[in-house]
Amino acid sequence: xxxxxxxxxxxxxxxxxxxxxxxxxxxxxxxxxxxxxxxxxxxxxxxxxxxxxxxxxxxxxxxxxxxxxxxxxxxxxxxxxxxxxxxxxxxxxxxxxxxxxxxxxxxxxxxxxxxxxxxxxxxxxxxxxxxxxxxxxxxxxxxxxxxxxxxxxxxxxxxxxxxxxxxxxxxxxxxxxxxxxxx
Amino acid sequence: xxxxxxxxxxxxxxxxxxxxxxxxxxxxxxxxxxxxxxxxxxxxxxxxxxxxxxxxxxxxxxxxxxxxxxxxxxxxxxxxxxxxxxxxxxxxxxxxxxxxxxxxxxxxxxxxxxxxxxxxxxxxxxxxxxxxxxxxxxxxxxxxxxxxxxxxxxxxxxxxxxxxxxxxxxxxxxxxxxxxxxxxxxxxxxxxxxxxxxxxxxxxxxxxxxxxxxxxxxxxxxxxxxxxxxxxxxxxxxxxxxxxxxxxxxxxxxxxxxxxxxxxxxxxxxxxxxxxxxxxxxxxxxxxxxxxxxxxxxxxxxxxxxxxxxxxxxxxxxxxxxxxxxxxxxxxxxxxxxxxxxxxxxxxxxxxxxxxxxxxxxxxxxxxxxxxxxxxxxxxxxxxxxxxxxxxxxxxxxxxxxxxxxxxxxxxxxxxxxxxxxxxxxxxxxxxxxxxxxxxxxxxxxxxxxxxxxxxxxxxxxxxxxxxxxxxxxxxxxxxxxxxxxxxxxxxxxxxxxxxxxxxxxxxxxxxxxxxxxxxxxxxxxxxxxxxxxxxxxxxxxxxxxxxxxxxxxxxxxxxxxxxxxxxxxxxxxxxxxxxxxxxxxxxxxxxxxxxxxxxxxxxxxxxxxxxxxxxxxxxxxxxxxxxxxxxxxxxxxxxxxx
Numbered sequence: 001x002x003x004x005x006x007x008x009x010x011x012x013x014x015x016x017x018x019x020x021x022x023x024x025x026x027x028x029x030x031x032x033x034x035x036x037x038x039x040x041x042x043x044x045x046x047x048x049x050x051x052x053x054x055x056x057x058x059x060x061x062x063x064x065x066x067x068x069x070x071x072x073x074x075x076x077x078x079x080x081x082x083x084x085x086x087x088x089x090x091x092x093x094x095x096x097x098x099x100x101x102x103x104x105x106x107x108x109x110x111x112x113x114x115x116x117x118x119x120x121x122x123x124x125x126x127x128x129x130x131x132x133x134x135x136x137x138x139x140x141x142x143x144x145x146x147x148x149x150x151x152x153x154x155x156x157x158x159x160x161x162x163x164x165x166x167x168x169x170x171x172x173x174x175x176x177x178x179x180x181x182x183x
Numbered sequence: 184x185x186x187x188x189x190x191x192x193x194x195x196x197x198x199x200x201x202x203x204x205x206x207x208x209x210x211x212x213x214x215x216x217x218x219x220x221x222x223x224x225x226x227x228x229x230x231x232x233x234x235x236x237x238x239x240x241x242x243x244x245x246x247x248x249x250x251x252x253x254x255x256x257x258x259x260x261x262x263x264x265x266x267x268x269x270x271x272x273x274x275x276x277x278x279x280x281x282x283x284x285x286x287x288x289x290x291x292x293x294x295x296x297x298x299x300x301x302x303x304x305x306x307x308x309x310x311x312x313x314x315x316x317x318x319x320x321x322x323x324x325x326x327x328x329x330x331x332x333x334x335x336x337x338x339x340x341x342x343x344x345x346x347x348x349x350x351x352x353x354x355x356x357x358x359x360x361x362x363x364x365x366x367x368x369x370x371x372x373x374x375x376x377x378x379x380x381x382x383x384x385x386x387x388x389x390x391x392x393x394x395x396x397x398x399x400x401x402x403x404x405x406x407x408x409x410x411x412x413x414x415x416x417x418x419x420x421x422x423x424x425x426x427x428x429x430x431x432x433x434x435x436x437x438x439x440x441x442x443x444x445x446x447x448x449x450x451x452x453x454x455x456x457x458x459x460x461x462x463x464x465x466x467x468x469x470x471x472x473x474x475x476x477x478x479x480x481x482x483x484x485x486x487x488x489x490x491x492x493x494x495x496x497x498x499x500x501x502x503x504x505x506x507x508x509x510x511x512x513x514x515x516x517x518x519x520x521x522x523x524x525x526x527x528x529x530x531x532x533x534x535x536x537x538x539x540x541x542x543x544x545x546x547x548x549x550x551x552x553x554x555x556x557x558x559x560x561x562x563x564x565x566x567x568x569x570x571x572x573x574x575x576x577x578x579x580x581x582x583x584x585x586x587x588x589x590x591x592x593x594x595x596x597x598x599x600x601x602x603x604x605x606x607x608x609x610x611x612x613x614x615x616x617x618x619x620x621x622x623x624x625x626x627x628x629x630x631x632x633x634x635x636x637x638x639x640x641x642x643x644x645x646x647x648x649x650x651x652x653x654x655x656x657x658x659x660x661x662x663x664x665x666x667x668x669x670x671x672x673x674x675x676x677x678x679x680x681x682x683x684x685x686x687x688x689x690x691x692x693x694x695x696x697x698x699x700x701x702x703x704x705x706x707x708x709x710x711x712x713x714x715x716x717x718x719x720x721x722x723x724x725x726x727x728x729x730x731x732x733x734x735x736x737x738x739x740x741x742x743x744x745x746x747x748x749x750x751x752x753x754x755x756x757x758x759x760x761x762x763x764x765x766x767x768x769x770x771x772x773x774x775x776x777x778x779x780x781x782x783x784x785x786x787x788x789x790x791x792x793x794x795x796x797x798x799x800x801x802x803x804x805x806x807x808x809x810x811x812x813x814x815x816x817x818x819x820x821x822x823x824x825x826x
Contacts, residue, residue: 046340
């Protein structure tokens with residue numbers, strides 16, 4: 001399921017123009033071989049953003065190349081924040097799979113909610129990498145973290161509170177946002 | 184129901200209540216016109232409304248379909264992330280937003296494998312099918328619902344399918360349109376009914392008035408009615424033609440009525456005349472029969488026998504005069520009378536006329552005043568006919584004046600006209616009858632009761648004779664019982680050059696006059712021939728008698744008589760034939776031939792002349808004239824014999 005989500009993320013994320021020029025769309029997988037295998041099975045049927053997509057299994061940052069998405073499997077590194085810090089200026093969507101990873105600088109982080117694979121998004125992390133996250137993706141995210149990278153401002157779409165959120169999402173559906181932790 | 188044609192027209196039946204006003208008896212044209220107006224309007228409106236409805240319904244359906252399709256697309260966009268990232272609640276939230284949408288009844292999202300992923304259903308509506316494959320899109324015009332499915336794709340990847348079911352409301356809409364069409368048609372029909380009334384009045388109004396006039400003409404036979412023309416269009420022309428036809432009919436009817444009345448009058452007068460004629464012819468028979476009986480009686484003395492002879496002679500003369508008048512009138516009517524004009528003196532004509540009437544005037548003890556111009560006058564006329572006309576007037580005056588009346592005859596001459604007046608102080612003429620007294624068979628009513636009788640042809644004869652002379656005759660009377668005056672005007676009198684008139688041929692006793700002639704009389708009527716022979720033998724002529732044409736010719740060839748008097752109508756050989764045969768003889772040119780016919784018509788005279796006759800005489804033979812002719816011709820015969 002996570003493999004499916006990975007390539008579907010690409011449909012809602014806008015990379016800066018420089019990164020969009022490469023002839024191939026590359027998804028790098030670190031420390032999650034089963035996800036890589038699933039992706040490899042799916043990708044031939046699904047080109048991403050009009051380009052053929054490929055999956056690269058890497059062991060270290062040196063092998064990253066010009067990949068657009070990097071998936072860091074659970075437990076692939078203990079020093080996640082350092083790891084991400086090293087990649088901060090690259091136009092790269094970093095997807096992680098461990099609780100609290102957004103605070104470590106990850107843009108998208110998988111969760112398991114009631115036995116369903118869900119995810120949370122950090123707009124600040126995406127912005128630091130020069131990426132824009134589409135509203136459709138935000139609408140189905142479990143949590144969306146705004147504010148600075150390590151800040152506390154988190155929006156929860158469709159939460160119980162009805163506090164207004166600074167972010168207005170263009171959609172037909174009225175949204176209510178829960179702001180956790182105050183400003 | 185509708186007897187005029189097979190198509191029962193509901194509109195024309197609808198018009199039934201629209202009765203034309205009372206008195207107009209021919210509403211069919213009016214109704215037809217109105218039906219045409221209303222039907223045309225209704226059909227046009229109906230078609231227009233129907234066409235607009237079809238266009239509008241199609242547009243409505245298309246717009247609804249496109250709207251629904253748009254909604255499905257938006258819904259697909261909104262639910263794509265939910266499907267992509269397997270967020271069922273997000274999908275249901277997206278669909279739930281359709282709650283505010285009136286038309287959408289149900290919506291659902293299906294996963295790529297066709298299983299129901301999320302759904303939204305309005306209360307009371309059936310839930311969407313559990314599997315996508317069990318239905319297809321339906322956008323039909325006639326269904327009450329529209330169903331639509333749309334695939335959800337993201338980056339070329341099929342994520343699922345949107346299903347929408349919406350109300351279409353087509354039937355209510357169609358019913359609304361039908362109601363509107365019906366309303367518009369009815370309103371349009373009523374409007375055209377109201378507006379067409381003045382229009383159709385322009386057509387049916389003149390027709391109505393014409394029809395009314397025609398009915399009145401037919402019912403009342405009053406051809407003086409006319410239709411009123413209201414416009415110069417075709418109907419105006421028809422009205423004109425109709426009126427002209429009425430003019431013509433009126434004219435002809437009048438002429439017919441006039442001629443009919445004239446014919447009836449003539450017929451009536453003819454009937455009257457026949458009755459009068461029979462009466463007048465029968466009247467003399469009684470005295471004649473009595474006299475003839477008297478003559479047979481041996482006991483009668485000479486005086487009585489003489490009186491009987493006088494009676495017979497007088498009555499026969501009277502009958503003869505009657506028949507002469509009748510024949511003359513008949514000739515004039517058929518324009519067969521030819522005048523033998525000569526220069527005659529007025530005095531002799533007047534005296535001849537007076538002589539004829541003298542016995543009647545004397546017997547009624549009238550006094551007669553005659554006033555002629557001092558100088559003797561001559562005129563060109565037929566003396567016999569002119570004196571006949573005068574004597575008729577005098578006879579009339581004597582007849583219709585009570586005994587011891589006064590009768591005046593006055594003659595006046597101007598440069599170019601001779602005027603003779605005969606007036607009396609008798610019963611007069613009603614002013615209304617003045618114009619008809621000269622018509623044949625007319626007698627003044629008051630005169631019919633009088634004993635004098637007569638055929639009522641005297642004045643007609645007078646007018647005919649005077650007209651033949653180129654003159655006129657006119658009746659004047661101050662009224663019934665106040666006498667009457669008849670005025671004759673004749674052209675061209677002149678003063679006589681010769682002072683005295685020698686009566687060369689004075690009628691009277693011709694006995695002893697002229698030399699003796701040998702005469703042959705031929706007539707199949709033995710009595711007529713013998714009596715004529717008897718008279719001429721008394722005049723000392725030698726007379727022999729033949730009773731057929733062939734016998735006459737035989738005697739003529741054998742004896743060569745000086746004079747032959749031949750009846751024309753003989754059996755076997757006609758008088759003409761005998762005359763022609765005699766003329767063919769070498770000596771035949773010298774024989775004098777007289778023709779004798781019952782009817783002295785002018786063509787008889789001509790034919791007689793052509794056959795070689797010298798003279799023509801009518802039966803009964805005028806003995807005076809015969810005596811004169813015999814004297815003339817015997818002299819001629821003997822002169823030539825001498826030569």
